Amino acid sequence: MRSGKAALSRRSLLAQGEKERSSFELWPSRPSRLRGSIGPGVSDARTIKLVLEYDGTDLCGWQRQDNGPTVQQHIEDVLAQMTGGPVAVVGASRTDAGVHALGQVASFATEAAIPVDGFRMGMNSLLPPAVAVVSAEEVADGFHARFSARGKRYRYSILTRSSRAPLVRHQVWHKGGARLDVNAMRAAAAVLPGERDWSAFRAAGCTAKTATRRIDAVEVGEPEPYRIDIEVRGNAFLRNMVRILVGTLVEVGLGRIAPGQVSEIVDSRDRTRAGPTAPAHGLTLVEVMY
Numbered sequence: 027m028r029s030g031k032a033a034l035s036r037r038s039l040l041a042q043g044e045k046e047r048s049s050f051e052l053w054p055s056r057p058s059r060l061r062g063s064i065g066p067g068v069s070d071a072r073t074i075k076l077v078l079e080y081d082g083t084d085l086c087g088w089q090r091q092d093n094g095p096t097v098q099q100h101i102e103d104v105l106a107q108m109t110g111g112p113v114a115v116v117g118a119s120r121t122d123a124g125v126h127a128l129g130q131v132a133s134f135a136t137e138a139a140i141p142v143d144g145f146r147m148g149m150n151s152l153l154p155p156a157v158a159v160v161s162a163e164e165v166a167d168g169f170h171a172r173f174s175a176r177g178k179r180y181r182y183s184i185l186t187r188s189s190r191a192p193l194v195r196h197q198v199w200h201k202g203g204a205r206l207d208v209n210a211m212r213a214a215a216a217v218l219p220g221e222r223d224w225s226a227f228r229a230a231g232c233t234a235k236t237a238t239r240r241i242d243a244v245e246v247g248e249p250e251p252y253r254i255d256i257e258v259r260g261n262a263f264l265r266n267m268v269r270i271l272v273g274t275l276v277e278v279g280l281g282r283i284a285p286g287q288v289s290e291i292v293d294s295r296d297r298t299r300a301g302p303t304a305p306a307h308g309l310t311l312v313e314v315m316y
Contacts, residue, residue: 071135075165078130080157083196087123097157104152109138118171118314124306129313133171177315179259182272182308187252199308206279213285214278215244225295229266266303274301
């Protein structure tokens with residue numbers, strides 16, 4: 027009797043797995059249409075917006091490249107499988123290798139008749155475990171994940187206890203035993219909001235045409251003992267900008283830079299005066315605002 031139940035359970039699990047793998051094919055969908063079938067010069071392509079979550083530990087960042095797996099590559103490859111042709115996907119933020127996301131946004135155009143929840147379920151059945159589609163929705167023509175964004179929110183996490191934390195070692199910067207003056211860090215963070223030239227906080231390889239960006243808020247919190255979270259919100263960011271901001275605030279916390287010097291560093295536009303670039307793995311893209 028027990029063996030019969032076990033066999034039934036195995037068959038049920040296999041059937042469920044097969045259902046999820048083929049969800050984008052089995053989900054009821056509207057009839058397919060040929061391009062231009064709704065009128066001369068009118069395209070019936072749909073724009074799909076995705077919200078993505080990923081663990082960037084073993085990924086080479088967002089942007090497709092030749093030296094290793096990326097989020098964009100995984101998303102585009104899976105969509106090509108589902109739609110039967112190449113799909114170009116745009117991301118709101120080109121996160122670096124090792125950086126994580128809770129709310130990365132991507133968009134793409136397609137003429138496939140797959141319903142939005144079919145995209146979500148089908149993609150999740152094909153993507154690697156480190157990447158997931160949290161939601162999918164059809165949006166208005168002209169929506170662009172990057173250029174339509176009004177702002178982004180990042181969180182950087184620091185662990186200061188002396189012992190390492192194996193379970194979160196890929197999500198926090200372990201500053202073992204460091205005694206960071208959080209009040210000094212908050213005082214320095216308070217002078218950062220505003221629209222300014224952030225040349226002192228950009229990576230050497232940054233290709234942005236202008237270094238002017240608007241920071242809306244920088245908040246330094248202590249959600250639990252030995253844990254410091256730095257949240258940064260702004261309209262856009264330069265390459266490594268948030269990580270250099272974090273590295274500078276840590277220098278303030280260690281007493282190596284005075285809180286009052288931070289505004290002077292920004293005004294100097296001199297990268298050598300700011301702090302080091304914090305490691306990528308402590309950074310998470312939390313949200314993209316539209």
